[in-house]
Each structure stands twice: as C-alpha cells, then as structure tokens.
Amino acid sequence: MNQLIIESACKSDAAILYDYDNDSNCKIEGYIGQQMWRSEEKVYQALNERHIMTDVLPHAQSLQAAQLKPYKIIFCVNAQMLDEEDIARLTAYVEEGGILVLGPRCGYKSRENKARMLPFPGLLRELAGIEVRDFTMLDESDKVEVRFESNGKATGTVTFNEMLALTAANAEIVARYTSDYYAHETAISKVSVGKGKVIYCGTMPTVEITDLILEDLGIEGDLSDWVEVPKEIEVVKRAHHSGDIYIFMNYMNKPVNVYFKQSVNELISGSLLTGAFGLQPFAVHLIQKNKFN
Numbered sequence: 001m002n003q004l005i006i007e008s009a010c011k012s013d014a015a016i017l018y019d020y021d022n023d024s025n026c027k028i029e030g031y032i033g034q035q036m037w038r039s040e041e042k043v044y045q046a047l048n049e050r051h052i053m054t055d056v057l058p059h060a061q062s063l064q065a066a067q068l069k070p071y072k073i074i075f076c077v078n079a080q081m082l083d084e085e086d087i088a089r090l091t092a093y094v095e096e097g098g099i100l101v102l103g104p105r106c107g108y109k110s111r112e113n114k115a116r117m118l119p120f121p122g123l124l125r126e127l128a129g130i131e132v133r134d135f136t137m138l139d140e141s142d143k144v145e146v147r148f149e150s151n152g153k154a155t156g157t158v159t160f161n162e163m164l165a166l167t168a169a170n171a172e173i174v175a176r177y178t179s180d181y182y183a184h185e186t187a188i189s190k191v192s193v194g195k196g197k198v199i200y201c202g203t204m205p206t207v208e209i210t211d212l213i214l215e216d217l218g219i220e221g222d223l224s225d226w227v228e229v230p231k232e233i234e235v236v237k238r239a240h241h242s243g244d245i246y247i248f249m250n251y252m253n254k255p256v257n258v259y260f261k262q263s264v265n266e267l268i269s270g271s272l273l274t275g276a277f278g279l280q281p282f283a284v285h286l287i288q289k290n291k292f293n
Contacts, residue, residue, distance in 0.1 A: 004267065004286070008238035008245055012053040013221070015068070016040055017076045019059040025113060026078060039103060039205045043075045046210035049231035051221035065092040073219055077103030077205050083111045087123050094127070095194030099217060102128060102200045104135075104162050120162065121200070128200040129168025129191035134182065135202075136161055146175040146187040146203060150216050154178060155208040157187070162202030164189050174199065174216055188213065226289060228259040233279060246287045250279040263290045 018040055040056075047054045055071070057063065059079065068074060074093065079086075079102070087107070094100050107124035109115050116122045120132035137160055138144060144161060147154040161177065163185040174188040188209075189200045199213060214220075222237070223229055229248070233256055236247040245267070250256050255278045263274040267286040279285065 004240060004245060008240040010053065011237050011239040011244065012055040013072045014047050014052050014054040015071045015074045016043055016054060016056050017059040017074060018056060018078065021111065022078050022081055025080060039077050042207050043077055043205050043210050046207045046214065048234065050211065050214060051223050051229055051235045053237050059086065063089065065089050068093040068098065069096060071098065073099040073101065075101045076106065077101065077201065079106045081109045081111050081113060082107045082123060084123065087127060091127055094196035094198055097195035099197045099199070101213065102198065103205055104160055104202050125167065127193060128198050129166065129171035130164045130189050130200050131167055132162045132202065133165045134163040144180050145178045146209065147178050148175045148212050148216055149173055153212055155212060157203040158206060159204045161187065164200065164202045226260065226262050230256060232256050233258060243288050248279060248285045248287055250281060250283045253281045255280055264288065265290055
C-alpha cells in the first residue's frame with residue numbers, strides 16, 4: 001500500500017485562489033471582511049461535498065498561467081486587491097477554456113490596498129462583462145434569496161449583496177434576487193470569453209449558492225458514472241500508472257453506505273466489491289475501478 005501512495009499523486013479538477021494580502025485585508029476589515037474570508041471555506045465545502053477534488057493555490061506574482069490550465073474551474077472569490085498582471089493571468093486561463101468564478105467586491109483595489117476610482121468590479125469589468133450598479137449589507141433579519149434562472153431553485157443570501165448590470169453583449173443572467181428593494185435585479189451573471197466562461201457572483205458565496213452555481217454549469221466529480229457516494233464520505237483521487245486510485249474515508253461515527261454501479265477492487269483487503277457497501281465508522285478504503293468493466 002505504501003508504494004501505491006508514494007507512486008501516485010492527487011489529481012484535482014478545481015482550484016481556489018487565495019493570497020495573504022487579500023485574506024489579511026478581510027481579517028482586519030470590521031464590516032464584512034470576516035465573511036469574505038470564510039467564503040473560501042464555504043466554496044471548498046461545496047466542492048468537497050460534490051466529490052470534486054480541489055487544490056488551494058497561492059495567487060502570487062510567481063503563479064504562471066500554465067499552472068492554471070489543468071483545472072476545469074477556478075474560484076477567485078476573495079480578491080479585492082488585484083493588479084493588471086493578475087487580470088492578464090486570469091484572462092489567459094479563461095480564453096483557453098477554463099471556467100472562472102469571481103466573488104463580490106473583486107478587483108476594486110490595487111495591490112497597494114488603494115480603491116480605484118472605477119465602477120466595481122474595477123479592472124475586472126471587461127473580463128466579467130458586468131458593472132455593479134448598487135450594493136447593500138444584510139443583517140440577520142433580512143431574508144433575501146437568489147433564484148436561479150435555469151432550474152427555479154432558490155437559496156438565501158448573507159452579509160452583502162451587489163446588484164449587477166450586464167455590459168457585455170453575450171452576458172447572461174444566472175440568478176436574480178427575489179425580494180427587498182432590489183427584487184429581480186441580477187445577482188449572478190455568466191459570460192463567454194474565448195473558449196471559457198466567467199461567472200460573477202455578486203452575493204457572498206455560501207455552500208448552497210456554490211452548489212447551485214456548479215449545478216447550473218453542469219460540473220460534477222467523476223464518480224457519478226460508477227458509484228453513488230453521499231456527501232458525508234470524502235473521496236480523494238490519486239493518479240497512478242496502473243489506474244486512478246480513490247481513497248474513501250468515513251469520518252462519521254456510524255456506518256455510511258455507498259453503491260458501486262460496477263465491480264471495483266478494494267486494494268487493502270483484495271476484495272472485489274459491487275452494489276451496496278457499508279463503510280464502517282472511521283473506515284478507510286482504497287478503491288480502483290476494475291479494468292474489465
């Protein structure tokens with residue numbers, strides 16, 4: 001087993017960009033900063049519950065566009081401070097076919113933490129195909145939802161909402177606010193850029209909002225074709241020359257069932273599994289798809 005782990009490497013389809021400057025700025029700010037910072041954790045949770053392997057990458061000047069290319073989707077939701085080099089890197093990623101998800105207040109400051117005298121989202125306006133026409137804070141008594149155009153599903157918003165105006169001819173409305181003085185205003189937008197897409201989320205990303213964005217984009221992990229796995233189970237995919245290895249981990253203090261749609265090899269015990277299988281409390285299993293399916 002040790003050799004299998006040594007010879008394999010994690011294989012992620014998604015990434016979250018973060019950097020020290022933006023995270024520190026959020027921790028210092030007393031209005032919505034703490035929620036902005038935590039939004040990255042909510043995005044990670046939503047991706048993990050969909051079993052989409054995710055890397056967390058430092059959005060540093062040393063980061064090259066080529067390093068972003070392997071990812072199907074990248075979230076850059078906490079990035080108030082960006083410069084021209086950052087924008088160029090993100091643009092190159094999208095034009096080559098990547099999907100970029102931006103969060104509220106992205107791009108309105110320079111890397112020196114100075115607000116630009118530009119409409120929000122600052123340097124990102126052209127890439128995102130929108131401008132922010134108004135914004136407001138929420139308290140616990142405010143009950144404002146966003147409703148997705150594609151499926152009619154709705155979920156609540158928290159802390160901070162921007163109202164978006166589409167500026168690109170090919171920009172589309174993904175979700176609208178449902179109530180308050182800005183009912184029917186655009187909350188989330190989508191625009192095609194080159195071979196890829198840019199999603200601008202004008203409300204604070206929560207687990208539920210992130211999940212609905214992924215659903216709207218049709219993005220799932222690569223497990224659904226061969227196994228049904230509840231969100232309580234973490235699955236880590238590792239690329240190996242003999243075939244991808246999937247590590248199933250049950251953190252719960254009770255058994256959790258998965259359902260294999262085809263026969264698979266359990267590498268620790270050497271067993272062949274198919275159909276319903278119960279992962280015991282705190283169990284770990286190494287699974288490899290059977291090559292003869």
